[in-house]
Amino acid sequence: MVYDRKVQEYAGKIAGECGVTASLGIDAGEAGKNLETVAGICRFLMSCGADRDALLLAVGGGTVTDVAGLAAALYKRGISVAFVPTTLLSMVDAAYGGKNGVNLDCYKNMVGTFLQPEFVYRDISCLATLPRREFLSGAAELLKTFLIGDASLYAEAVDVLSRPDIDWRHLDELVGQAVAIKLRIVNADPYDNGERHKLNLGHTFAHAIEWYEHQRGVECPLTHGEAVAIGIIQSASLCNESLAGRLRFDFRACGLPVDLPYPLDELMPAMENDKKNGEGEIRFVLIHDIADITY
Numbered sequence: 666m667v668y669d670r671k672v673q674e675y676a677g678k679i680a681g682e683c684g685v686t687a688s689l690g691i692d693a694g695e696a697g698k699n700l701e702t703v704a705g706i707c708r709f710l711m712s713c714g715a716d717r718d719a720l721l722l723a724v725g726g727g728t729v730t731d732v733a734g735l736a737a738a739l740y741k742r743g744i745s746v747a748f749v750p751t752t753l754l755s756m757v758d759a760a761y762g763g764k765n766g767v768n769l770d771c772y773k774n775m776v777g778t779f780l781q782p783e784f785v786y787r788d789i790s791c792l793a794t795l796p797r798r799e800f801l802s803g804a805a806e807l808l809k810t811f812l813i814g815d816a817s818l819y820a821e822a823v824d825v826l827s828r829p830d831i832d833w834r835h836l837d838e839l840v841g842q843a844v845a846i847k848l849r850i851v852n853a854d855p856y857d858n859g860e861r862h863k864l865n866l867g868h869t870f871a872h873a874i875e876w877y878e879h880q881r882g883v884e885c886p887l888t889h890g891e892a893v894a895i896g897i898i899q900s901a902s903l904c905n906e907s908l909a910g911r912l913r914f915d916f917r918a919c920g921l922p923v924d925l926p927y928p929l930d931e932l933m934p935a936m937e938n939d940k941k942n943g944e945g946e947i948r949f950v951l952i953h954d955i956a957d958i959t960y
């Protein structure tokens with residue numbers, strides 16, 4: 666098992682229940698989402714004598730599932746992986762769909778592969794202690810998924826997320842529905858050659874903002890989901906100002922940022938290097954209306 670040190674106690678409980686034979690704590694977060702961490706996990710697997718029928722269980726948020734997924738895909742040319750996501754972002758997005766990856770020289774997810782998890786175990790009670798901004802980060806991905814796939818679930822999610830007290834049971838249902846939408850898209854296009862691009866709504870701007878903040882050493886950077894929320898508004902502004910206005914209102918009500926925090930021309934170098942690009946053009950996923958997305 667590989668787990669985020671921040672959830673050591675919870676990971677210990679899971680390890681006991683699953684009969685885990687060896688475990689490695691790592692520090693989650695973008696700073697450790699690199700090939701060195703992947704090498705560390707592979708060394709850990711070697712030290713355990715893990716062979717090709719081993720299963721690597723990852724407990725933590727998106728950066729943990731991303732590095733563990735890549736290590737599992739590479740170790741001895743591939744072993745099985747399974748996830749216990751502990752953040753809203755990983756419950757909605759990162760743990761599902763088989764994408765893994767690490768950053769390279771400040772560029773997000775530049776090295777990675779596809780490996781579908783054997784299973785994902787979701788326990789919404791983990792979220793009760795999640796820091797507010799981490800929760801909001803996942804909330805943005807939840808809203809993104811409904812903006813891609815279902816207008817009435819989008820409105821329902823805004824209602825749940827904008828209340829001062831979260832209805833956890835209702836949120837759990839919504840997360841399950843978002844996962845179903847994501848998996849429908851992934852099953853139609855597992856290797857991200859077309860339809861799956863829709864899941865990158867807001868991400869061209871988001872990755873550029875994250876790259877910019879990393880380059881500048883910004884002290885209190887936006888979370889991934891906060892950057893995605895801003896990116897979705899930017900994308901909507903490109904084709905439907907009235908939709909952009911509605912999304913601004915909704916996202917603010919949920920506690921998400923909506924304004925581009927840096928001049929567009931300073932974000933351009935990162936957008937030009939985005940791995941979604943092709944044929945020398947920057948590729949955006951556009952939202953014309955809810956559930957009307959082009960790429």
Ligand code: GLY
Nearest residue numbers: 758762764861864
């Ligand atoms: N997070 C986007 C995807 O899984 O394709």
